[in-house]
Amino acid sequence: MDKIEIIPGQTDRAIAIMGETARFYRERGFRIWPEEWLTREQLVTAEARPGDFCIGQVEGEDACAFILQRRDSQYWSGAAQGEAVYLHKFCVRPDFSHRGMTQSVVEALRALCRDQGIRYIRLDTGLDEKAVRKIYLRAGFKIVDIIDYDNGRSLALYELEV
Secondary structure, three states: OOOOEEEOOOHHHHHHHHHHHHHHHHOOOOOOOOHHHOOHHHHOOOOOOHHHEEEEEEOOEEEEEEEEEOOOOOOOOOOOOOOEEEEEEEEEOHHHOOOOHHHHHHHHHHHHHHHHOOOEEEEEEEOOOHHHHHHHHHOOOEEEEEEEOOOOOEEEEEEEEO
């Protein structure tokens, strides 16, 4: 497992990594975020502010990117303010895959949360994303709710107690 340094406030670099990673996996047949979702205009919101965009570096090299929000009213509207952080658009650059990056990021986020008195790390992803589900369950997350949509798709809400 690599030692990771989390650097917040990296909006443009994080979005670039998200786009690069999505293109790489899309070209290999994986279902991942469409290109039009990965723009500053789409991603920066009242709840996902520029300071929430993070990159993870290993030995000075950009390894991953994600958004770490303090609020997610879309899927966690009943949550108390300050009880959790919400991990969105987490992606690992291909050169760093299969190196325990998810676990490294989760451990770094747990330390950050403990320092700030935050109890949970939460995220959401498609329930049918089996590879992603395995990664998050292996990292210690639990599925705490499932949202079923009329189109037959379902969204899993994950939570990890810090």
